[in-house]
Amino acid sequence: MSKTKFILGCFDDPDEMMHGIENLQKNSIPIYDVYTPMPIHGIEAKLGIKDSRLGYAAFCFGCLGACVIFSIVYYTLVHDWPMNVGGKPSFSIPNFVPFTFEWTILFTAFGMTFTFFAATHLFPGRAPRVMDLRATDDRFIIAVDAKGNIPHDDITSLLKDAGAVEVKHNERKYVSYE
Structure with missing residues (x-):
């Protein structure tokens, strides 16, 4: 054999x-x-490689980030420590938008990084797997x-x-x- x-x-x-x-x-x-x-146009279709599902993961991480920060800000500003600022209501959604947007981006970025490393087995410190060293040259x-x-x-x-x-x-x- x-x-x-x-x-x-x-x-x-x-x-x-x-x-x-x-x-x-x-x-x-x-x-x-x-x-x-280098990238070669059309090779994915020729090899029958399916489209990546990383976009779905990005959406899920974004939703998770939005839910987490919205919950934190709501709990903090409405239940735990409500403040009367200029007679405005404690639960004013326009005040929550900047925090929610930023955390959505933050969770998406970190989540996509970890998902990419997990999907490709390219964790930091791991030796690269190469069939032939000239393939990168x-x-x-x-x-x-x-x-x-x-x-x-x-x-x-x-x-x-x-x-x-x-x-x-x-x-x-x-x-x-x-």
Whole structure:
């Protein structure tokens, strides 16, 4: 049994990499992930990646922040320590708007930061997970899971036909920077 976990196709050109993705998909070979040094338009649709749900999380955190500060300000200014300022009522909603707005933004920002770190496993202090160190510099990498039933030689030949400069067989899941 082979110890190869991933087959990496290294490309110089993003168009050749997109052609490589098409070749693999035509032959029903599942692609584990694609690593590029820059954003490529249309790659999400080609790989079938769903839209992010972070917007829903942002809305929920914003609502939570608005509810929390509105409750605090209401309790403080109406029940705990009501003050008569110029004959105005204690529960005047226009007075609550600035606090509510600012806390909505604050909760949304912090909540989105924590949600992003949790969703991507990029916690501060954690070593980055990289398939090939050149993927962050000048190479476009297609990673194919080698544990499938497709022979490795077939995957290698498909990647070479698409224009891969180099095809590597990784035994480890990720490369460390050390």
